Amino acid sequence: MDTARLEEQFEARIAADDRIEPRDFMPDAYRKTLIRQISQHAHSEIVGMLPEGNWITRAPSLRRKVALLAKVQDEAGHGLYLYSACETLGIDRSELLDQLHSGKAKYSSIFNYPTLTWADMGAVGWLVDGAAIMNQVPLCRCSYGPYARAMVRVCKEESFHQRQGFELLLTLSRGTEAQKAMAQDAINRWWWPALMMFGPTDENSPNTARSMRWKIKRFTNDELRQKMVDVCAEQVKALGMTLPDPDIKWNEERGHYDFGKINWDEFYNVIKGNGPCNKERLEARNKAHNEGAWVREAAAAYAAKQAAREAQSAEAA
């Protein structure tokens, strides 16, 4: 069948809400954009372990430590499902890791900010995982099967992460004046970077229109950002805290909260590699990868030994 006919069939399947599977025909550009998005997503999960990993040894109680450890372990798992989903598109994991370690690949801007106090564990859970859920629930309906299926489990776990963050902030918000101030300071620092997680405005987003047409993305960056503002503007009231934006105001006509201007210069600066922690994050990932070389070598040697044994017993049989 010629390519034009195959592309026509592909478009018809997308229009019918069919799932595209790894062995199905897909246009090159669809494959490329999925590799781009899924690999950036996988890298984000892996780099995303670092800001929280920073607080595991300093958690204030055993219960908090167990919850934080579980959350960080979940993120490692999410990274692994996502690398596997990406590999179904015909790219090798080692190539993806090289792209991350060399600084060529992007990962979420949010993980280039430092976690300065214990309250940041609450703000990250509430706002960063909150933004992640907002973005990822629609990805469960993504047109590419392996990505959509990976997202189902990821979202269940993200929901637990978000609630642990909110509950942590709620506890601080009922604590001493110093604890309340620490919670408010964390919210102030994480609010704007969390809104930037959704990506550039729709008019400055080169990939959105096509990804929406292919049903990879189901909502635009601005639509999801607005949903996030609407949810958080209400939830912050339960904490007795405020969002650091004097322009947040309910707009009856739009049926949404209006909000202030995002500092897009800051966003582009961070994704270009000049955020507060970009260098530190890449160094930490490179160090972990190099120190893990012996594990990969041992696993490969073991696999080769097993394969040789199996070949021997197959010959003998």
Ligand code: BYC
């Ligand atoms: N940070 O045309 P656009 C997590 C890039 S993991 C850095 O709108 P698209 C979690 C974008 O890649 C969170 N780069 O792109 C983990 C593109 O660059 P390239 C990660 C960004 O793909 C652990 C350019 O800007 N979640 O939540 O249509 C602990 C133009 O953007 C960012 C995902 O990855 C950013 N914030 O839309 C806790 C979800 N935003 O590739 C939590 C899956 C944009 O052209 N990804 N860029 O060089 C997506 O949904 C989409 O890729 C995005 C961007 C909405 C992020």
